[in-house]
Amino acid sequence: MKLFDVYPLNDITIVKGAGSYVWDDQGKKYLDLYGGHAVISIGHTHPHYVKRIEEQLHKVGFYSNSIKIPLQVELAEKLGTVSGKEDYQLFLCNSGAEANENALKLASFYNGRKKIIAFKKSFHGRTSLAVAATDNPSIVAPVNETENVIFLPFNDEASLEKAFRENEISSVIIEGIQGVGGINVAAESFLRKIRSLCDAHNAVFIADSVQCGYGRSGRFYSHDHAGVQADIYTMAKGMGNGFPVAGISIAPKIQPKHYMLGTTFGGNHLACAAALAVLEVMEEEKLLKNAEEIGGYLVNELNGLPGIREVRGRGLMIGIDLPDELSMVKKNLLFKHKIFTGEAKPNVIRLLPALNLGKAEADIFLEALKTELNKV
Numbered sequence: 001m002k003l004f005d006v007y008p009l010n011d012i013t014i015v016k017g018a019g020s021y022v023w024d025d026q027g028k029k030y031l032d033l034y035g036g037h038a039v040i041s042i043g044h045t046h047p048h049y050v051k052r053i054e055e056q057l058h059k060v061g062f063y064s065n066s067i068k069i070p071l072q073v074e075l076a077e078k079l080g081t082v083s084g085k086e087d088y089q090l091f092l093c094n095s096g097a098e099a100n101e102n103a104l105k106l107a108s109f110y111n112g113r114k115k116i117i118a119f120k121k122s123f124h125g126r127t128s129l130a131v132a133a134t135d136n137p138s139i140v141a142p143v144n145e146t147e148n149v150i151f152l153p154f155n156d157e158a159s160l161e162k163a164f165r166e167n168e169i170s171s172v173i174i175e176g177i178q179g180v181g182g183i184n185v186a187a188e189s190f191l192r193k194i195r196s197l198c199d200a201h202n203a204v205f206i207a208d209s210v211q212c213g214y215g216r217s218g219r220f221y222s223h224d225h226a227g228v229q230a231d232i233y234t235m236a237k238g239m240g241n242g243f244p245v246a247g248i249s250i251a252p253k254i255q256p257k258h259y260m261l262g263t264t265f266g267g268n269h270l271a272c273a274a275a276l277a278v279l280e281v282m283e284e285e286k287l288l289k290n291a292e293e294i295g296g297y298l299v300n301e302l303n304g305l306p307g308i309r310e311v312r313g314r315g316l317m318i319g320i321d322l323p324d325e326l327s328m329v330k331k332n333l334l335f336k337h338k339i340f341t342g343e344a345k346p347n348v349i350r351l352l353p354a355l356n357l358g359k360a361e362a363d364i365f366l367e368a369l370k371t372e373l374n375k376v
């Protein structure tokens with residue numbers, strides 16, 4: 001059997017990782033400012049993470065949600081404290097798309113409505129409703145097409161008010177910082193407008209924090225910068241530092257009923273151990289503060305460089321928007337300078353490193369980027 005060929009691949013085989021570095025099968029060392037798409041939050045093979053998962057594996061790796069799993073309760077308590085949402089409720093699942101799927105479904109159970117507001121350039125995943133709320137027709141199969149999603153311009157309050165006037169809205173789903181769409185930061189006033197319209201119309205505010213959450217922006221959820229509380233936060237990527245674990249954090253006003261949501265693998269023992277290890281390291285190493293500081297340093301330095309069209313983002317979620325003549329910079333960073341970065345169309349370099357990235361690593365990147373910019 002061969003692989004179903006859906007990914008354009010770089011000709012690199014990673015065999016080892018430690019902190020913000022990975023090594024290929026030729027022994028070449030790379031600086032990882034991509035984290036396998038914002039997933040590596042506490043660094044590759046962090047010793048505490050490895051130890052906690054290993055210890056759990058020796059006890060029990062998996063059992064389903066038909067029995068008590070105290071690790072889930074421990075995780076919910078820890079997440080409540082670290083995220084500042086002690087009174088919220090946690091439902092665990094396995095991926096970002098699944099988290100958004102459950103959030104959109106739960107909102108509809110809650111208020112009995114169908115219409116969802118999503119935004120231009122959004123990405124919410126590839127399952128049925130999540131993909132329908134994603135602004136990319138090329139990944140929406142005919143069976144996913146629905147009249148229930150209304151796409152509005154990002155950060156446009158007038159069109160949001162109009163949509164609420166004209167429709168019975170079930171939920172509004174928004175990334176605090178759009179990731180796949182090119183690192184676009186939601187205006188704080190826009191997030192506050194969503195909150196007030198949702199309150200006025202009994203609609204559910206869903207904060208997609210799959211990529212921009214879990215400390216990446218310097219606050220636990222990037223929506224926190226606006227001082228608003230969402231009704232449901234969805235999270236995945238950084239939550240397990242590579243172990244597939246995701247979840248939704250649900251406001252107290254949304255009450256559970258047995259069987260309303262469910263999953264076989266979600267919240268298993270190993271996944272909880274991984275997620276707990278991540279939160280413990282985040283607290284112990286004060287990673288939110290580090291994300292804010294190193295991110296701030298990078299943005300400051302980047303703003304002083306010539307040739308860049310725009311620098312966007314917050315904390316360690318940074319987009320470097322380059323003009324067309326610099327479209328080869330990302331490839332050169334990887335193959336000449338051995339630095340992994342992410343990209344967004346048409347020409348945005350995305351930095352999504354581990355949250356414990358050091359200043360020395362930030363400087364290595366800045367030097368490499370300067371060399372590339374000076375060539376033009």
Ligand SMILES: Cc1ncc(COP(=O)(O)O)c(C=O)c1O
Pocket residue numbers: 095096097098100123124125126175179180208209210211212236237
């Ligand atoms: C904002 C956002 N939501 C949802 C998803 C989907 O997550 P997953 O690939 O884990 O299903 C992604 C993935 O890139 C994302 O960036």
